[in-house]
Amino acid sequence: MLPEYKEYERGVATWLNASLGPVVYRYLSTLEKELSGNSLQIMQSSGETIAAAKASRTAVNLLLSGPAGGLTALHALGLQTGTSRFISFDMGGTSTDVALLDGAPVTTNEGTIAELPVGVPMVDMHTIGAGGGSIAALDTGGMLQVGPRSAGAVPGPVCYGQGGTQVTVTDAHVVLGRIDPSSTLAGGLTLDSAAALEALERLGAAMGVDAKTAAEGVLAVANEQIAAAIRLISVNRGYNPQDFTLTSFGGAGGLHVCALAEAMNMTRALVPIHGGVLSALGMIVAQPGRQLSRTATALLSDLTDAEIENGLAELEAQGRAELTAEGAQGPLAAKSSVDLRYKGQSYTLNVPWHSRAQAKQAFVALHRQRFGYDHDTELELVNLRSAVTAQGVELVLPRADSENTNRSTKSAANRVHSTHPASLAATYGSGAYPSIRREALDEHEREGPLVIIELAATTFVAPGWCAKRDAIGNIELRKR
Incomplete structure (x- = not known):
């Protein structure tokens, strides 16, 4: 499963694959029968797809396939918009996945899942237990905690009216007027704002504050947890977040994007079109591919370029076959890379392969960026890697031409109304945020505070921020 050194990681990968394989095989076999006559491709954690028959034998490579789909779609959107550097966070009901794209999604072979090191290729991201359904409660010391426990979909947040009693992040948004409780959600679900308010009042009483302050505290704690994860994948690795565009997707991401941008001193953000289902979009456009590796430990100076290239060529040939x-249709593309380290180190850095001299130069620069220093020490080659990809489906989104938008639909969507029901407005004043449908946005900036509503997500434009729609329907956010 993992032809590399480090026996523990190899053992974990083998154990996970043996555990998941039979379950995945039964599911995919049934699915293929239902789709008789159609080719079925499965998303891998590395961002490429693999045939279903092969996927069931390498189930360990599917563990992060959902988040990988979102990053794949974001990369494709970036190619259309001319933006290549993103810090993204995918916020759903239970967790938030944070990643950095510097031209393309970054992959790693040192990921962890449930604190287990999994050495197979996967998108490089950091996951925390803070999502829309994360439970907010006081710990034994009286400190407010958000997550990692989640209310799940059933019973879900208190405002779902399905028997939930514990405050969640979503309940805090409802009480603060950032989710319109009068709207009908997907599946016909209506929100019980009064129940959410009652739950926040109970939590606030335990904290010695009112419900509004308690709700603000819940969001502040959740936002700081996500901001810490963003720092981990950017600042701690030598990147300046201000050089990137913050991008949110997942159903809950747009509610937090402005607050997180401010926490990172970022002045621009993007909420992609179809952001609530961006991972599904990425799976459609992903390229079929293989990421292959093998250990070849030796001092870099003891090898010739030709010896290294011969090993890489063997991996590439396997991927192509x-x-x-x-x-796979059309021409295949291959990229070679090597894992290097200073002699005596236990960790490696991956750099593109062109020659020994260029690999050494790239390693020294990356080591200095990541750790702030470099050594005058010999380099060791540890692993050879080859990524082979076929052509995927090109993502071409239609231009969001405001002149072609149905005028009556746009007019109705553009009406401003309060996102607070009367019961909350009586408690907190008018509480009115301008609230519009996403399709009503155009190329002209609208100033926050503003709530932008769509079927699969909601975006909160905070005071001091502006929102507009770009040519293909993304929401562009700018701090004034």
Whole structure:
């Protein structure tokens, strides 16, 4: 499963694959029968797809397939918008996945899942237990905690009216007027704002504050947890967040994007079109591919360029053969890289392969960026890697031409109304945020505070921020 050194990681990968394989095989076999006559591709954690028959034998490579889909779609959107550097966070009901894209999604072979080191290729992200359904409660010391426990979909947040009693992040948004309780959600679900208010009042009483202050505290704690994760994948690795565009997706991401941008001193953000289902979009446009590796430990100076290239060529040939056998169409592309380290180190850094001299130069620069220093020490080659990809589906989104938007629909969507029901407005004053449908946005900036509503997500434009729609329907946010 993992032809690399480090026996523990190899053992974990083998154990996970043996555990998941039979379950994945049964599911995919049934699915293929239902889709008789159609080719079924499965998303991998690395951001490429693999034939279903092969996927069931390498189930360990599917663990982060959902988040990988979102990053793949974001990369494709970036190619259309001319933006290549993103810090993204995918916020759903239970957790938030944070990642950095510097031209393309970054992959790693040192990821962890449930504190287990999993050495297979996967998108490089950091996951925390803070999502829309994360439970907010006081710990034994009286400190407010948000997550990692979640209310899940059932019973879900208190405002779902399905028997939930514990305050969640979503309940805090409802009480603060950032989610319109009068709207009908997907599946016909209506929100019980009065129940959410009552739950926040109970939490506030335990904290010695009112419900509004308690709700603000819940969001502040959740936002700081996500901001800490963003610092981990950016600042701690030598990147300046201000050089990137903060991007949110997932159903809950747009509610937090402005607050997180401010926490990171970022002045621009993007909420992609179809952000609530961006991972699904990414799976559609992902390229079929293989990421292959093998250990080849030796001092870099003891090898020739030709010896290294021969090993890389063998991996590339294997990848090309597997993709061809799956019926990959069009030309195949391959990228070679190597894992290097200073002699005596236990960790490695991956750099592109062109020659030993260029690999050494790239390693020294990356080590200095990541750790702030470099050594005058010999380099060791540890692993050879080859990524082979076929052509995927090109993402071409139609231009969001405001002149072609149905005028009556746009007019109705553009009406401003309060996002607070009367019971909350009586408690906190008018509480009115301008609230519009996403399709009503155009190329002209609208100033916050503003709530932008769509079927699969909600975006809160905070005071001091402006929002507009770009040519393909993304929401562009700018701090004034």
